[in-house]
Amino acid sequence: MENKLHVAASPHIHSGRSTQKIMLDVIIALLPAAIAGVVIFGLQALLVIAVSVVTCVLGEFLFNLIIKKEQTISDLSAVVTGLILALNLPANAPVWQVVVGAIFAIIIVKGLFGGIGKNFVNPAATARVFMLIAFASLAEPAFPKDVDAVSGATPLAQLANNQLPVLKDLFLGNIGGAIGETCTLALLIGGIYLLAKKVITWHIPVAFIGTAFLFTLAIEGGNIEMALAWILSGGLFIGAIFMATDYVTSPATPFGKIVFGIGAGLITVLIREWGKYPEGVSFAILLMNILNPYIDSLTARKLYGGGKK
């Protein structure tokens, strides 16, 4: 009986933290935005969310099955990808397009690179960019049930024409746009939850949104209301809180995260101001994802004592 003892190297205890728990926290944090999206845009939004999530999970399941890899769907990361992608799409997105986008995210961007932890760009952000380019109709956003779509315009479009949208609408999300990006309040609640649960740190969201705000403020000649309207519009908050903070594709150290956030903020505003597309958040995240390995190695922690002998 004495030889039944388990012998292993220390440490012998674990905090109990797991990938699954982290992903569950992200899902919980996304719920306010998802619920707000359904309230604002109607049941159509729920359909898009359901299709995207189911496709991602099923896609990962089948992909693992085909390549004979151990199942990973229980880590819930596919649910997160599906949810974030859906929240980045307009409620009127055709179902087949949602399916194509979700498959692109989960198989091309994530699966083919080796699954969770191995993708070098954010699946949801990349899929959004892919869909924007592939399906031109997606650039035309859905509008809240009670807003007249014909006379309405997205806040970004209004801003481009130097019209100032109502800031309260921007904050509460009663405007045209993607399902989960319009209600800033819901996104902030989710962000605070993630901070409280220590799933993310403040560095990327604050650097990202802060940079975008200051840069826009400079461009708008110091008009704070206009600058606020710019940052509350489009996908900046969902991008900065939920997509740019993706562990796999963002730097590890606080300093690296700040560099990453500043870069993403600058690129977002550059595209919004001078680019072909009205929105630049996903492009900015994608570009910074590609730069991430360099940021990571340039902002690495210093070894204690310099590591020298």
Place this chain on the structure above:
Amino acid sequence: MAFSLHGIKVPHRKHTADMPAERMTAATVTIPTVMHIGKPATPIVKVGELVKVGTLIAQQEGYVSSPVYASVSGKVTKIQDMLLSNGSFAPAITIESDGEMAQDESIAAPAINTKEDFVEALKKSGIVGLGGAGFPTYVKFNVDKPVDYLVINGAECEPYITSDTRTMLERGDDIRTGLEAVLEFIEIDKVIFAIEKNKKAAVTEMQKAVGDIDKVQVKALPTIYPQGGEKVLVYHTTKRVIGNGKLPIDVGCIVINCTTLAAIGSYLKTGLPLVEKCVTVDGGCVKEPKNVIAPIGTALKDVFDFCGGFTQEPQKVLYGGPMMGIAVPDVNVPVLKQTNAILALTEKEARLPKATNCIRCGTCINTCPFGINPPALATAFRDKDIEGIKKAGAEICMECGCCSFNCPANRPITQTNKLAKALLREVAMKEKEAK
């Protein structure tokens, strides 16, 4: 403190902190000849020989080594090679107790007049670093230049373990005697007695015991693991950085565990060498967790039995705490000089979750006290890239386990670092041979 090293919060589980240590006896003891860093001692007794408590049974071999003494009175019944937890073999001496616990006649308090006498006494005492490392204590004090700081380590940052706490609460006199002797014979500028804040009673008690000595400052440090790590403690108390491959003495510091200091004090008073050890006996399988003073060489099984035995079959039995302790293959291994705790963990406590893909969350990078980059280290180790392993910081890894403890993917990070360090040693040996 303006800047402190990174670390983590670990569960305390110090169930036994308020339990005075109970002394036990053993019918048989098996005493290994190496319970220290360095060469094994050489047995000088034969099978059948009668010994008493404190009889020298194995003499020191070389500079970094330590003598070994009988911990019970009785007859030597066996001298046999024993597998040690580091994988090597060394002789171990088995003594059957006669139940008398009679002390060797030669035992008398040492006469000390000079620093040389003091160091010689420490050498004879068989005292080694009792915090767990087992570095021969006399070597630490065999210094030929003034020392800026003596840091007394009462941090006890590992979960479960309370034997140092008990030493501080129960053996203030021994600690004072030990400290006074050290200050008398070794030129030391300042003494910092470092204790984690969560041990309020110990802080108060040490303030009472040694706080009045001029050079001494009793300091309550934040409760953050691994506060008791030598380099960590020196940095947090003196701001001095002990570089890669360096010892505290290289930056003018000596670090000594509080129980080691108490052992010095007690030896100077009585001349009885290190023959017993206070160990915390705990873990979910132990019926009555407590602190036990056991003769060195007592089988863990006997110590567990003294604590009422097991309530359930243990999954893992450890020498030391759960963060850095060593898992033993069976419960018949003995209590060593440097054993500060023995834990019998349930399956739930010793949870060994399955490793999944690294999600690059950066937790290991950001919690490492020394700024090691574990993912880069793992990649370099996989590729057998020696330069990469060094660049990632493997050489300064103290194996505290912070990285593994919080890893959401349950990667064997600390374990990989250990293997990488072993690889570095192997390569260095080959290079040496080639030359």
